[in-house]
Amino acid sequence: MALFQSLFGMLYQFGDTFAFLVIACAGLAVIFGMMGVINLAHGEFIMCGAYVTASLARVGVPLPMAVLAGALAAGFVGVIVERLVIRHLYHRPLDSIIATWGISLIATQGVLIFLGSTMQGVGTPLGSVDIGGRFYSIYRFVLMGAAVGLLGGLYLLFYHTRFGVIARATIQKPQMAHALGVNTGRMYGLTFGLGAALAGLAGGLYAPTMTMVPTMGATFIVESFVTVVVGGADIFVGAAPAVAILAFIKTGLTAWYGQLFGQIGLLVTVILVIRVLPGGLSGWLKGTTR
Amino acid sequence: MTETSNGTGSSQPRLAFLRRLEGPQTMGRGPLFWGAAAVAVMIAVVYPLMADAWTVGNTAYFMIWTFMAMGLGLVWGYAGALSFGQTAFFGLAGYTYGVLTLNFGAAYGLTIVALLLSVALGALFAVVIGYFMFYGRIQGVFIGIVTLSVTLVMETFMSQTAGPQWRIGEARLNGFNGMSGISPLTVPWPGGDLVLFPGPILYYVLLGLLVLCYLGLRILLNSPFGNVLVAIRENPHRVGMLGYDVRLYQMLAFAIGGGFAALSGALYTAWGQYITPSSMGLTAAALPIVWVAVGGRRDITATLIGTLAVLYGFQALTIYGSQYALVVMGALLLFTVLVAPQGLVVAGMNLVARLFRRAQR
Amino acid sequence: MTKLLQVSGLCKAFGGVVVADKIDFSLSAGAMHCLIGPNGAGKSSFFRLLLGEHAPDAGTITFDGDDITHLRSFQRIRRGISVKFQVPGIFKALSVRQNLEVAFQSHLSGSQLEQTIHEMLEFTELSHVVATPAGVLSHGQQQWLEIAMAVGVEPKLLLLDEPTAGMSPDETRKTGDMLNELNNRGITILAVEHDMAFVEQISKRVTVLHFGSIFAEGTIAEIVDHMGVQEIYLGTVDDG
Numbered sequence: 001m002a003l004f005q006s007l008f009g010m011l012y013q014f015g016d017t018f019a020f021l022v023i024a025c026a027g028l029a030v031i032f033g034m035m036g037v038i039n040l041a042h043g044e045f046i047m048c049g050a051y052v053t054a055s056l057a058r059v060g061v062p063l064p065m066a067v068l069a070g071a072l073a074a075g076f077v078g079v080i081v082e083r084l085v086i087r088h089l090y091h092r093p094l095d096s097i098i099a100t101w102g103i104s105l106i107a108t109q110g111v112l113i114f115l116g117s118t119m120q121g122v123g124t125p126l127g128s129v130d131i132g133g134r135f136y137s138i139y140r141f142v143l144m145g146a147a148v149g150l151l152g153g154l155y156l157l158f159y160h161t162r163f164g165v166i167a168r169a170t171i172q173k174p175q176m177a178h179a180l181g182v183n184t185g186r187m188y189g190l191t192f193g194l195g196a197a198l199a200g201l202a203g204g205l206y207a208p209t210m211t212m213v214p215t216m217g218a219t220f221i222v223e224s225f226v227t228v229v230v231g232g233a234d235i236f237v238g239a240a241p242a243v244a245i246l247a248f249i250k251t252g253l254t255a256w257y258g259q260l261f262g263q264i265g266l267l268v269t270v271i272l273v274i275r276v277l278p279g280g281l282s283g284w285l286k287g288t289t290r
Numbered sequence: 291m292t293e294t295s296n297g298t299g300s301s302q303p304r305l306a307f308l309r310r311l312e313g314p315q316t317m318g319r320g321p322l323f324w325g326a327a328a329v330a331v332m333i334a335v336v337y338p339l340m341a342d343a344w345t346v347g348n349t350a351y352f353m354i355w356t357f358m359a360m361g362l363g364l365v366w367g368y369a370g371a372l373s374f375g376q377t378a379f380f381g382l383a384g385y386t387y388g389v390l391t392l393n394f395g396a397a398y399g400l401t402i403v404a405l406l407l408s409v410a411l412g413a414l415f416a417v418v419i420g421y422f423m424f425y426g427r428i429q430g431v432f433i434g435i436v437t438l439s440v441t442l443v444m445e446t447f448m449s450q451t452a453g454p455q456w457r458i459g460e461a462r463l464n465g466f467n468g469m470s471g472i473s474p475l476t477v478p479w480p481g482g483d484l485v486l487f488p489g490p491i492l493y494y495v496l497l498g499l500l501v502l503c504y505l506g507l508r509i510l511l512n513s514p515f516g517n518v519l520v521a522i523r524e525n526p527h528r529v530g531m532l533g534y535d536v537r538l539y540q541m542l543a544f545a546i547g548g549g550f551a552a553l554s555g556a557l558y559t560a561w562g563q564y565i566t567p568s569s570m571g572l573t574a575a576a577l578p579i580v581w582v583a584v585g586g587r588r589d590i591t592a593t594l595i596g597t598l599a600v601l602y603g604f605q606a607l608t609i610y611g612s613q614y615a616l617v618v619m620g621a622l623l624l625f626t627v628l629v630a631p632q633g634l635v636v637a638g639m640n641l642v643a644r645l646f647r648r649a650q651r
Numbered sequence: 652m653t654k655l656l657q658v659s660g661l662c663k664a665f666g667g668v669v670v671a672d673k674i675d676f677s678l679s680a681g682a683m684h685c686l687i688g689p690n691g692a693g694k695s696s697f698f699r700l701l702l703g704e705h706a707p708d709a710g711t712i713t714f715d716g717d718d719i720t721h722l723r724s725f726q727r728i729r730r731g732i733s734v735k736f737q738v739p740g741i742f743k744a745l746s747v748r749q750n751l752e753v754a755f756q757s758h759l760s761g762s763q764l765e766q767t768i769h770e771m772l773e774f775t776e777l778s779h780v781v782a783t784p785a786g787v788l789s790h791g792q793q794q795w796l797e798i799a800m801a802v803g804v805e806p807k808l809l810l811l812d813e814p815t816a817g818m819s820p821d822e823t824r825k826t827g828d829m830l831n832e833l834n835n836r837g838i839t840i841l842a843v844e845h846d847m848a849f850v851e852q853i854s855k856r857v858t859v860l861h862f863g864s865i866f867a868e869g870t871i872a873e874i875v876d877h878m879g880v881q882e883i884y885l886g887t888v889d890d891g
Contacts, residue, residue, distance in 0.1 A: 008378045027445075028561045032550070034433075036431070038431050038434065038435060043572075082543050085624065089627065089628075090626060092430065092631065093353070093430065094372050094431070095432055095631055097431060098372075098374075098579060098583060098623060099581060099623070099624055099627045099628070100621035101374075101576055101620075102574075102580075102619075102620040102621065102622075102624035102627065103624065104625070105573070105576055105616050105617070105619055105620030105623070106617050106620035106621060107620075108573075108615045108616075109613040109616040109620070110617055112613045113611075113613050113614065131543070166510040187327065215572070218442070218571075218572050219440075221442065221572070222439050222442050222443060222446075224438060225435040225436075225438065225439050228435070229432055229435055229436060229439075233446065254515075259449065263443055264443060264444060264447065267386060267439055267440065267443045270439065271419070271422045271423075271436065272422070272429045272437065274422060274423065274432065274436065275425060275426040276426070314745070314749055354704035413808055497718050513755075514752075514760075517749060517752055517753050517756060518753060518756075519747075520742070520744075520749075521742050521745065521750075521753040522747060523741035523744060524745060525740060525741070525742050525743075527740065528736075528741065530724050530725050530726060530728075530805065531702070531724065531725075531728060531733075531734050531736075531740065531755070531785065532753065532754050532800065533725050533728035533756070533757055533804065534726050534757065535723075535728040536725070601807040612800060
């Protein structure tokens with residue numbers, strides 16, 4: 001029984017970390033994978049989703065609706081940001097990163113000015129369940145389900161819809177897609193909006209588990225970056241295995257040495273991975289299967 | 291054609307390196323530029339005589355940051371590797387200086403030793419990170435993410451060192467609140483040690499250091515080493531195909547940049563006598579990018595002027611609250627990237643040069 | 652005669668695509684040799700293998716008596732291999748002079764450096780644009796600048812990947828004269844080229860690559876008369 005208990009505990013931790021990494025990095029990964037832009041305002045889109053979700057949930061909107069609204073709000077902001085800023089910087093990818101950092105500063109500090117240093121959150125719903133003598137938060141299981149659903153949904157979106165086919169064509173051969181009559185500008189706009197909405201979704205989903213502060217986005221950033229770096233440029237091939245491996249490493253280290261070493265372990269993994277596999281997992285996987 | 295002088299051979303070879311103060315990698319040449327530079331230094335020298343001690347100490351504070359900015363200019367503007375995590379080396383050196391001086395005291399010039407060790411450790415750390423990045427052949431965007439992750443993880447790490455078990459010798463790391471009560475720089479002096487509290491003496495020391503580092507960087511950038519760095523920025527593949535080990539050059543540039551950030555960090559800690567984890571946080575990491583981008587990353591003079599100007603503006607705005615100042619910094623960064631990507635100071639300098647040339651005709 | 656470059660049994664495949672299939676190839680010191688073959692024949696891959704940008708699956712490369720199969724690119728360059736790429740590999744934002752400085756400063760300095768820069772500027776007729784950013788030169792001038800960069804390091808072997816791509820007939824002829832002059836000075840040259848008229852201008856011997864292996868080797872006349880070569884390569888020969 002004790003063995004089952006600790007095994008299940010480990011599995012639960014793994015699932016929890018896995019869900020966090022998937023949900024946190026999805027938006028960043030989609031934007032980077034499709035457009036080559038690292039969105040340093042990723043954390044602020046997450047914050048946006050969390051704030052909208054919490055505000056709506058507090059006035060009585062059911063949580064699933066509130067989360068959806070949070071995602072939509074972040075996506076909407078993303079489309080505007082793409083229009084006003086990112087669109088002008090496609091031929092200068094490094095500058096677009098710097099620009100998103102400027103946006104991040106403005107957003108964090110602007111929220112601090114207008115909404116104060118903290119906002120009342122919503123409690124974690126659904127309570128907890130007793131499994132083999134230990135209590136586990138049911139909401140965490142919901143998050144695990146959401147992560148799996150998110151992966152599946154993105155796969156379907158990019159491999160089995162018209163949008164996905166055009167989007168992937170646009171990344172691989174922008175000129176060709178353009179010549180074939182694809183409105184590449186609109187494609188990039190939609191993609192950035194989608195990435196922002198996914199970030200908003202992350203914020204919405206994790207809003208009930210976190211303290212609402214303007215800098216809350218920073219909590220997600222390191223893990224998202226690390227996943228994208230380990231995954232490599234091709235997000236569809238690399239991200240999912242990267243998340244699995246990283247979740248395994250982080251869960252292991254956290255279980256044995258504590259939270260902090262989990263994070264340090266992730267960073268060390270990244271630094272070792274870039275030395276051994278410069279193209280990330282996706283570069284490596286593609287290299288061996290070609 | 292053969293008469294074209296390339297300016298070599300004639301003058302004394304012993305001072306040949308001084309000729310590298312001017313060159314294609316740095317803006318500004320000729321008597322007019324150096325005259326203006328001399329006037330600027332002269333004004334800086336007499337300035338403390340006309341200002342109160344607090345203002346002078348505050349200006350010294352501005353100068354502390356310029357080292358990190360110039361180091362980032364070298365790494366980003368010249369070598370083409372956009373590092374978001376210079377604050378990692380800043381923070382490491384700050385903490386190192388604190389730990390060393392809290393343990394060994396300030397007598398016998400030990401603070402100077404602590405300063406040098408901190409800078410060396412910062413540069414060494416940059417070598418390690420640089421080794422993994424550049425020898426792993428990662429490029430552009432990824433360098434930014436990895437360096438930013440490093441500084442953020444270090445911030446998280448230092449924030450969690452609140453417990454009494456987190457101590458190095460006498461020095462408690464103190465978690466989120468950081469270390470305080472650290473000794474200022476102390477110079478052994480006949481008739482009693484000279485303690486460099488924020489004020490005129492520290493100001494002059496920093497001014498001297500700044501002039502030295504600035505001129506040293508100009509010489510370095512116009513040397514063959516600098517030539518290779520800008521060539522790597524333009525076309526790393528070709529540089530490799532000319533027989534250079536590109537990775538080594540990038541790592542060395544990164545180490546120098548890290549050393550300069552570390553110098554800022556140790557000086558900052560000595561100036562304020564404290565260091566906190568937030569000096570390695572997301573906001574702190576963004577500021578050097580703002581200074582260097584706004585000034586102009588591809589010229590060391592523009593970087594220096596831009597950094598001082600932005601720091602001054604930032605502090606002026608902080609009166610209304612640091613969050614307002616940071617919003618303006620974000621907006622400034624956005625504006626620069628969209629309107630004058632080469633930097634506002636560079637744009638201004640180009641304009642002056644053009645007007646000057648037109649007036650000469 | 653001693654062999655400067657000796658390649659034996661060189662193999663490389665990417666997944667199922669074979670780009671080098673047991674290539675045996677050698678160059679005598681002082682040779683001027685052209686490598687031809689239809690698109691996708693493996694010419695560029697062969698260059699990359701020589702330069703160390705790809706690691707071979709099998710085989711060895713010996714240069715100037717030493718096995719260089721496992722050396723990194725920059726180490727091979729230091730031993731005396733130099734290259735000019737098809738797309739001009741120059742530093743566009745830097746002046747012509749700075750381009751040459753970067754190329755030569757690793758083994759020259761002071762007055763020697765100045766002299767070599769001066770010589771190469773004369774040789775490539777770029778003296779009048781010495782202060783111009785390389786990116787604004789004409790296409791032909793950019794090609795010549797890169798030839799100057801590749802030659803000024805005093806290589807034993809100069810690899811040229813389509814040195815005349817995109818040049819006018821006039822520029823092409825001038826490039827041919829330059830290469831003949833360099834070969835007369837003792838530099839061994841191996842060039843990938845499509846333009847048969849140019850091949851005839853510079854080269855005595857030609858190797859034909861096809862599907863990653865050596866299909867034929869001989870004098871220009873032999874190659875042009877070779878039935879098999881005509882078959883695989885007819886279109887391009889006629890066009891040239």
